[in-house]
Amino acid sequence: GGGGGGGGGPTPPTQPPPSVTFAPSSTGAGIGLAQGATTTSSTLVLEVRATQVTALYGVAFDLTYPNALLRLQGFRAGTFLSSGGAQISTQVAESSPGHLVVGLSRLGPAPGVDGSGVLLELQLDAVASGTGAFAFSNNAAYRPDGSVQSVGWNAGSVSVVR
Secondary structure (H helix, E strand, O other): OOOOOOOOOOOOOOOOOOEEEEEEOOOOOEEEEEEOOOOOOOEEEEEEEEEEEEEEOEEEEEEEOOOOOEEEEEEEEOOOOOHHHOOEEEEEEEEEOOEEEEEEEEOOOOOOEEEEEEEEEEEEEEOOOEEEEEEEEEEEEEOOOOOEEOOOEEOEEEEEEO
8 A cells, every 4th residue: 555645735726816808809890899998807897889980870789798707787878879969878688697688879860970989888797707708689780860780790708717
């Protein structure tokens, strides 16, 4: 019967510091996701951004997120659609865990908006470590006359260390 090896006490594994990191799938023109500057080690501030759009009046989309890793805590309308003083409507509902139904629109006889900016900010609290993906579905971008315009939709993935 062999004896065991000696050695010192067990050294605890070094844990990396908590972090939440979002990686966009693309930064091209259209509607995409980006990590907001106010993201912390425990909360992802996810921006829904318009990039190089023309005559954007509103957007509607479903967004799935990895709800094993993140929980929606809140949201805030960005300033892009309200530029020029327009009133906007912002609706975000979590129809099932990890599935958001979102609608954003200017109101009344306002023109569409050109350029780039933040449409919506989502605050997502990190609840577990891991990686996961975001995905758009049922997505549409609208012109002032209500017609749908063709834009790219770029989601991304998140890495959480708790």
